[in-house]
Every structure is written in structure tokens, then in C-alpha cells.
Amino acid sequence: MSSDLPVISVESLGKKYDIYARPIDRLKQMTLPRLARLAGRPGNAYYNEFWALREISLTVRRGETVGIIGRNGSGKSTLLQIVCGTLHPSEGQVATSGRIAALLELGAGFNPDFTGEENVYLSGLLYGLTERQVRERFDSILAFAEIGEFIKQPVKTYSSGMYVRLAFSIAAHVDADTLIIDEALSVGDVRFTQKCMRFLREFQKRGTLLFVSHDTAAVTNLCDRAIWLDGGRLVMDGPTRDVVERYLAEQHAADRAAEGEVVVIRTDAKLSVPVDGKSLQSVPADVTDSRLAHLNEGGTRNRIEFFAFDPDAIEKEFGAGAARISQVALAGADGKPCVLTHGGEVVTLLIEAAATASLQGLIFGFYVKDRLGQRLFGDNSYLTYRDHPVKTGPGERLRAKFVFRMPILPNGDYAVDVALASGTQDSHTQQHWIHDAITFRASESTMRHGLVGIPMHSIQIDQVGT
Secondary structure: OOOOOEEEEEEEEEEEEEEOOOHHHHHHHHHHHHHHHHOOOOOOOOOEEEEEEEEEEEEEEOOOEEEEEOOOOOOHHHHHHHHHOOOOOOEEEEEEOOOEEEEOOOOOOOOOOOEHHHHHHHHHHHOOOOHHHHHHHHHHHHHHHOOHHHHHOEHHHOOHHHHHHHHHHHHOOOOOOEEEEEOHHHOOOHHHHHHHHHHHHHHHOOOEEEEEOOOHHHHHHHOOEEEEEEOOEEEEEEEHHHHHHHHHHHHHHHHHHHOOOOOOOOOOOOOOOOOOHHHOOOOOOOOOOOOHHHHHHOOOOOEEEEEOOOHHHOOOEEOOOOEEEEEEEEEOOOOOEOOEEEOOOEEEEEEEEEEOOOEEOEEEEEEEEEOOOOEEEEEEOOOOOOOOOOEEOOOOEEEEEEEEEOOEOOOEEEEEEEEEEEEOOOOEEEEEEEEEEEEEEEEOOOOOOOOOEOOOOOOOOOOOOO
């Protein structure tokens, strides 16, 4: 929850770089203007000025989560580096309060010749921890990073994903008041990204988050407020949805302008759609998108590959424990567990569980999430069995089946949370909740917009007049 107390204050900030066309011009700039001044003449400049930031003023208050968006070269990373103190402004002022932990460019702050363990201590000391505090937290840092014996290897041998794992893990353990992240979550596998997102959501409850990303879905999901930079200047500062939608509209307009087309952006337009009750038709309970056959012939099928549930590899779970989920699987139309399906096909999510005590009103449920933890869709069994609550006793086993048509998904990694509760929709006890019970990857997608695509019942164009 945010307060009125500012933790970052930026006033009339500017950052200038001197750009030299040739190396010799740098030498000229070091000597000739001084000689000219000694002779009583004005000196010439042998460089061109480039302002990465100009006239930036903003305030981030305690507890806020603020996203910064903009094209490459708009000044986002420069702004973060100045806030963190790794760059000095050419004009204006920056004031911060509290401890700041930052994940800036990949591996920033690491000595490439030091081992991972040595860099943990180095980074911890730079963040203001004592050697004893780093030692006490070392095992937890290593467990979060999940890089195993690589912790004893020089970080110059690390992959980009391992760099981010270690850097994020350190930042998560330094008791920061403000956390600054610059595109760090774009590297890494789906399970670690989900873990990072869970940490960030917990951190939002107690700290301030400044988040830079080209992924507007991530900004929308995480941030209360967004700041749009372009050409080193602040274009818009306001509610995330308003800023992101305007930014995307402007980018679309710019893209179309490059193709010689003009796109007019209206932020106050209201769409009025006449409703004709006679034209509304009931949709069959289950339909197949007639376009799928044509798309599949072209080799652009929305291929979805599933990875099996492993009860011994559960990383995040919680619950009262009177019943536990023992198996999770996805079955195809033939009822057999599958490792491969396609968007638009009917699938069955199977969840098996065993009870260790008598329970009333069992509710099975699930969520499908994207790599950022955004819940795309899900359901539970409560309404189906509301009038006849499910009961179970010690040693009894149950299996829930959710049958649905798999949506068409953009390329990327996804995860499924599964849960078992007892009670009612409004008042229940989670007996067992498993984060990321199964993961899957969508590829060869024909879907280009939004978070999910749905098979269309029909698409029709009619001429209604001139």
C-alpha cells in the first residue's frame, strides 16, 4: 500500500553525452578550447551534444509499483542508473531514501573472474549487509538461485539465465526498501520466472518497485502506475492501463505511418453498438473453428507441449494437509494422458487426491498462468456440486476432471496451478495448493494479439447498404 512519503524524487533531470565523430576530435576538445581561452578567444566545440534525458521530473512514493515503458533509446535504463547512483546527472537533482537493490544490465556489479560465492559476498557488502549477515543468508540465496555447484565457478562461465538467477536471488535477500528491475525477467526458464513473480508480489506488500520492461503485459500485470519516456522526455505519467493503451496506440500509429498510412488516435471515443434481439442466436455447446483445418494444413498449428507432473519436484505448495493432490495430468480426446496437444482441441485436466481425514464440501480447482504469473483462465468444481457437496473420509481417493477446449495461445511458457479446498466458494480452507504443478510450452502459434485466443464459432461479413 502506497503512502504520501516519497522515496524517489527527480527534478528537472538531464543527462548529456558528448559525441565525437572521430577520435582526434576528443584530443582537440581537450586542448584547443583551453588555448583559445588563454588567447582571449571563444573556444570551438569539437563534439555534438546528445541528451539521453531532458527535463524529467517525477516522484515515486513509498509502496508504489511503477512501470517505465518506451522504445529502445528512450532513456529508461539511463534514468534507472541515475536513480541507483551508477551515473551522475548533467543537470537536475535526484533524491532517494532507504536501501535500493537493483537488477540493471546483465551481470552489473559482478566481477567476472570471481566465483558466484565470492560475488554473493561482494554484492551483499555493496548493498550494506555485514559479512555475518551475508553468511547467515548464503544458503537461502543459493537455494533461491538454484545454480547448484556452479556457485563455486567464476561467473564469466555462467549463462545469461544463471547470471539473472544469482543477481535476483541476492537482491531478494538484502532487505531492500526499493527494488529496481530493468528487463531482468526476460531471461530465464518458466519456473524461475514464476518464482520471481511470486517474490515480487510479496515484495509489493512491503516495498517500492520500479520496473522497466518492453513487455507491456508484464507492466500492466505488476504496476499501479506507468511512466512513458520517448526521446529522453517524459510523455505520460498516470494509471498503467491508460498509459499502456496510449503507448501501444502511438506505436501502432508510428508503424503505420512508416508504411505511408495515417492512423488517428482518439482517447475519448465511445463505441455505440445497436443490439437487435432477433439477431442473437444461441451458440452450440461445443463448436470447432472451421479455420483450424486450413491453418493446420499450412504447418502453423498451435502446438502445445506438456511436461509431466512430478510430485517429488514440487517447489511451492501450501494447505492444511487433510487431503493432498497426488497426480495431475492432461488427457486428450481419447482419454489417455498426452504430452502434446493443439490450440482448439478438447482436453481433460485430471487431478487426483487422497484424504487423510473426513472432509465436507470438497472443491477442486485450477488456474492456467502465463510466464509472468498472470491468470489467463481457470475454474473450480463448486457450482457443479453446490447442491450435492462432495464428502470424503480417511484413505479415500478422488479424481476431478475438467473438460474444456484448449484456447489458442501465443508462443511462450505457461504453468498450471491446481488446488483442493473444503467448504464453500465464499468460506473455505485450502487443503493443498500446488504452484506450477505442470508446465507447458506453446509454439507455432497463429495467434498474434491478446493473452489467449478462442476458436471462433463463425466469422461473417454482410453488406447492409451503401
